[in-house]
Amino acid sequence: MDKMNFCIVGLGLLGGSYAMALTEKGHTVTAVDVREAAIDWARRRGIITEGATDGFEPLLERADAVVICLYPDIAAPWLREHQKHFKPGVLITDVCGVKGHYVDEVQSFLREDAEFIACHPMAGREVSGVEYADCAMFRVANFLITPTAKNTRRGIAFAHALADDLGFARVTELTCAEHDKVIGYVSQLTHAIAVSLMNANDDPHLVDYTGDSFRDLTRIAKINDKLWSELFFANREVLCGEIDAFTASLLDLREKLATGDEAGLRALFVKSTERRRLFDK
Amino acid sequence: MDKMNFCIVGLGLLGGSYAMALTEKGHTVTAVDVREAAIDWARRRGIITEGATDGFEPLLERADAVVICLYPDIAAPWLREHQKHFKPGVLITDVCGVKGHYVDEVQSFLREDAEFIACHPMAGREVSGVEYADCAMFRVANFLITPTAKNTRRGIAFAHALADDLGFARVTELTCAEHDKVIGYVSQLTHAIAVSLMNANDDPHLVDYTGDSFRDLTRIAKINDKLWSELFFANREVLCGEIDAFTASLLDLREKLATGDEAGLRALFVKSTERRRLFDK
Numbered sequence: 001m002d003k004m005n006f007c008i009v010g011l012g013l014l015g016g017s018y019a020m021a022l023t024e025k026g027h028t029v030t031a032v033d034v035r036e037a038a039i040d041w042a043r044r045r046g047i048i049t050e051g052a053t054d055g056f057e058p059l060l061e062r063a064d065a066v067v068i069c070l071y072p073d074i075a076a077p078w079l080r081e082h083q084k085h086f087k088p089g090v091l092i093t094d095v096c097g098v099k100g101h102y103v104d105e106v107q108s109f110l111r112e113d114a115e116f117i118a119c120h121p122m123a124g125r126e127v128s129g130v131e132y133a134d135c136a137m138f139r140v141a142n143f144l145i146t147p148t149a150k151n152t153r154r155g156i157a158f159a160h161a162l163a164d165d166l167g168f169a170r171v172t173e174l175t176c177a178e179h180d181k182v183i184g185y186v187s188q189l190t191h192a193i194a195v196s197l198m199n200a201n202d203d204p205h206l207v208d209y210t211g212d213s214f215r216d217l218t219r220i221a222k223i224n225d226k227l228w229s230e231l232f233f234a235n236r237e238v239l240c241g242e243i244d245a246f247t248a249s250l251l252d253l254r255e256k257l258a259t260g261d262e263a264g265l266r267a268l269f270v271k272s273t274e275r276r277r278l279f280d281k
Numbered sequence: 282m283d284k285m286n287f288c289i290v291g292l293g294l295l296g297g298s299y300a301m302a303l304t305e306k307g308h309t310v311t312a313v314d315v316r317e318a319a320i321d322w323a324r325r326r327g328i329i330t331e332g333a334t335d336g337f338e339p340l341l342e343r344a345d346a347v348v349i350c351l352y353p354d355i356a357a358p359w360l361r362e363h364q365k366h367f368k369p370g371v372l373i374t375d376v377c378g379v380k381g382h383y384v385d386e387v388q389s390f391l392r393e394d395a396e397f398i399a400c401h402p403m404a405g406r407e408v409s410g411v412e413y414a415d416c417a418m419f420r421v422a423n424f425l426i427t428p429t430a431k432n433t434r435r436g437i438a439f440a441h442a443l444a445d446d447l448g449f450a451r452v453t454e455l456t457c458a459e460h461d462k463v464i465g466y467v468s469q470l471t472h473a474i475a476v477s478l479m480n481a482n483d484d485p486h487l488v489d490y491t492g493d494s495f496r497d498l499t500r501i502a503k504i505n506d507k508l509w510s511e512l513f514f515a516n517r518e519v520l521c522g523e524i525d526a527f528t529a530s531l532l533d534l535r536e537k538l539a540t541g542d543e544a545g546l547r548a549l550f551v552k553s554t555e556r557r558r559l560f561d562k
Contacts, residue, residue, distance in 0.1 A: 174490075
């Protein structure tokens, strides 16, 4: 896309990775964060030209695009408070993992001359902070765009161009409701399982006995408790439903095992094998 | 250890990987399998010197050590039928993922001049067949030895030397009961979860939306249905108990989510994060 002036609000792992990728593509990138150290680090590495912890209004006034990389619960309040400083025609996007009511809320109070196009870059690591920023993680990842009736062609085209400049492998458009349903299953349920598996046994010697499978299933049990608590509560109904569907599936397997239904158990294995193969293509 | 003559019974992924590692260490390795193609492949690659699908008695008669790499349900019957051909003083080991009653059974009918020392190499892949053999997978894996009162110092020392020659990263001795309890949790429960997660949703477009976490949690949902059905039934009581403990842990998380207990939910995340960190050392 044409070279733009981006302002990243919230310079953590994801915000920093956005800054890195966009700077590499020739855009001008500035940042707002509460940590002076985050701004300094990013400036020294050359992934932003400027940044500020306060007095950042001039950065917002110059930005053609603003990327909100804040914790879910403070994203909408921050926009409400600071939108008065935005340039007319500004494009605003985000990285929030749940879209639900939040996208509607932001679009309901946003200035008429600004557009909010919600996005979810499905990339992350078990660490936080701009110091771990690495835009290479985008190259194998999916980018989800959740337009609403309030979005324009220009806004949606911007989101696609952004995904392209960030280097994502695959881009998909979904409604906010579809997004939250899918994410409740592929992302939130998997985190709930990993956490619960890790917490189900307190044998301190487990590390001596584990194979790759246990390590793979619990990698994401290392989790940012504040961020994921906000994400879980923002999608509470969907996630409870997914937990129930998964539990029913597991208890069906347990029933076949307990009753000696060998054919039934093997049929479950055959089904899961076929389904998982689709992911290898 | 001193150079020995090994006979591998069952030349699949694991048997083939044993043959490869032991040949590299200078041992003489022969093999018995039902597939002529498996024998041919291994002989052409030089990972065995000889092999046979029938008329294999001379291979057994010459072997100082026999490694049983058969499906769990046929391991004991095979030993019962063919032990008459073993050399006096032979050391026998296996790769079976459940030890329970099976080790006792084998040791109860085994010839007085032979010793069975049970082992569980915790390595594998989502494919089968000697054609995928690769002893490099042992270098990051755990090797479990489950001696009983019937085992001698010589037998146990052999198992340790074997793990060493195969190149395993870590070796642990456990009782058969401890082994099955641990395996029920770290291996069988994780496979039950992966299968059930994969089967809980039939959206064919999931691949477009998934992140690394879902892929990691379902990698082992591609599963050898015959092998894992036998392993699950052989450890049925333990595995049902582990499924119950895990389900209770997951439903505790669901309860905190449903009732809005933010502090309780975050405490679960903090606990799982601390526990998972132990695995990073």
